[in-house]
Amino acid sequence: MEESYKRIIKISKIIRHTMNVAMIFFAMSLPTGLVIAFFPFHRDEDMKIFIDSLIGNVNLLPTDLVRTFFGETHLKIQLILCGLSVAVLGLIIVLIIRELKKIFNKIIGSQAPFTREISSDFKKLSVKTLILCLFSTLLALSVFIFLRLLAYVFEYGAYLQDKADETNRIQEEMIMSFAEITENKSEQTGKHVRRVAEYSMIMAEEMGIEEDRAKLIRLASTMHDIGKLLIPAEILEKPARLTDEEFAQIKKHPGFGGDLLNNVEGDVMRMARTVALEHHERPDGRGYPEGKTGDTLSIEGCIVAVADVYDALTSKRSYKQAWDEKDAYNEILKGKGTQFDAKVVDAFEKAYPRINAVREELQG
Numbered sequence: 001m002e003e004s005y006k007r008i009i010k011i012s013k014i015i016r017h018t019m020n021v022a023m024i025f026f027a028m029s030l031p032t033g034l035v036i037a038f039f040p041f042h043r044d045e046d047m048k049i050f051i052d053s054l055i056g057n058v059n060l061l062p063t064d065l066v067r068t069f070f071g072e073t074h075l076k077i078q079l080i081l082c083g084l085s086v087a088v089l090g091l092i093i094v095l096i097i098r099e100l101k102k103i104f105n106k107i108i109g110s111q112a113p114f115t116r117e118i119s120s121d122f123k124k125l126s127v128k129t130l131i132l133c134l135f136s137t138l139l140a141l142s143v144f145i146f147l148r149l150l151a152y153v154f155e156y157g158a159y160l161q162d163k164a165d166e167t168n169r170i171q172e173e174m175i176m177s178f179a180e181i182t183e184n185k186s187e188q189t190g191k192h193v194r195r196v197a198e199y200s201m202i203m204a205e206e207m208g209i210e211e212d213r214a215k216l217i218r219l220a221s222t223m224h225d226i227g228k229l230l231i232p233a234e235i236l237e238k239p240a241r242l243t244d245e246e247f248a249q250i251k252k253h254p255g256f257g258g259d260l261l262n263n264v265e266g267d268v269m270r271m272a273r274t275v276a277l278e279h280h281e282r283p284d285g286r287g288y289p290e291g292k293t294g295d296t297l298s299i300e301g302c303i304v305a306v307a308d309v310y311d312a313l314t315s316k317r318s319y320k321q322a323w324d325e326k327d328a329y330n331e332i333l334k335g336k337g338t339q340f341d342a343k344v345v346d347a348f349e350k351a352y353p354r355i356n357a358v359r360e361e362l363q364g
């Protein structure tokens with residue numbers, strides 16, 4: 001008797017601990033079941049769209065998002081299944097509690113409760129509770145699959161991120177090489193391209209453009225004069241003032257730049273094309289090559305226009321001396337709203353201490 005009492009104590013301890021674990025598990029697994037029902041990836045390509053959007057490879061359209069997260073029949077089916085499984089679980093628990101109640105009523109109502117009938121009732125009920133085990137196993141399986149899925153999502157994301165980093169690095173190197181070739185061909189030796197790039201980014205930041213886009217503007221701006229590759233060297237390198245005819249030739253370089261970058265893909269290259277085309281346009285329509293007006297000009301083109309002129313003024317050329325930085329500063333401010341976009345000039349004015357510091361740092 002003493003032995004069986006010890007066994008009962010031991011088993012009750014095990015049951016207590018198992019129940020504790022089961023309660024924690026149940027609390028964890030139910031939300032997981034719901035998460036799986038709401039899981040946004042219902043088609044093979046959804047996960048790719050999702051990861052791509054996270055690492056900025058594609059611009060996800062709102063319609064894609066809606067379709068990805070809400071639009072599929074799949075989602076409705078999964079919701080119904082999840083609702084059904086929760087309902088079944090509730091039903092099983094209610095049935096077990098009702099049976100338990102019946103047994104306890106029997107025990108309370110009887111003066112000699114330790115009967116074989118009640119023992120057999122408990123045995124039958126214990127078998128019924130096995131269904132709960134099955135349910136928990138299914139939920140455990142869901143948790144397991146969900147976590148594995150997350151692991152693979154992150155692994156795949158890391159792979160795509162590596163690829164994207166590599167592509168961006170190669171693209172950046174190619175752009176810088178192009179910029180250097182252009183710079184070497186024209187008379188703008190020194191660090192013109194780098195300074196224009198830095199000024200452009202500073203102004204973009206000052207205008208509240210988000211960091212990633214400001215960096216894109218910096219990179220794209222390095223190709224603003226790429227069209228000069230198609231201008232004869234005698235004109236570009238002429239150590240004197242240009243004739244009207246020669247100047248007309250030079251004025252073709254934005255259009256040439258646009259043509260060179262016509263069929264490019266990717267955000268940077270597309271922006272580079274816009275900048276190449278528009279960096280000599282003016283809001284008052286007196287710029288070239290197209291004489292576009294303020295409302296049709298891109299903000300990137302307007303930013304690079306200011307950066308380019310400020311650097312041209314403060315740099316020595318074969319036909320002119322470098323202007324004093326204060327005169328160049330005033331010249332930019334004078335062009336506000338006519339030669340240059342007013343908002344960009346405001347940003348130039350506010351960020352001038354930083355711009356001037358970069359000019360001093362990157363002289364030569």
Ligand SMILES: [Fe+2]
Nearest residue numbers: 224225279280
């Ligand atoms: Fe230019």
Ligand SMILES: [Fe+2]
Nearest residue numbers: 192224225308
């Ligand atoms: Fe330039």
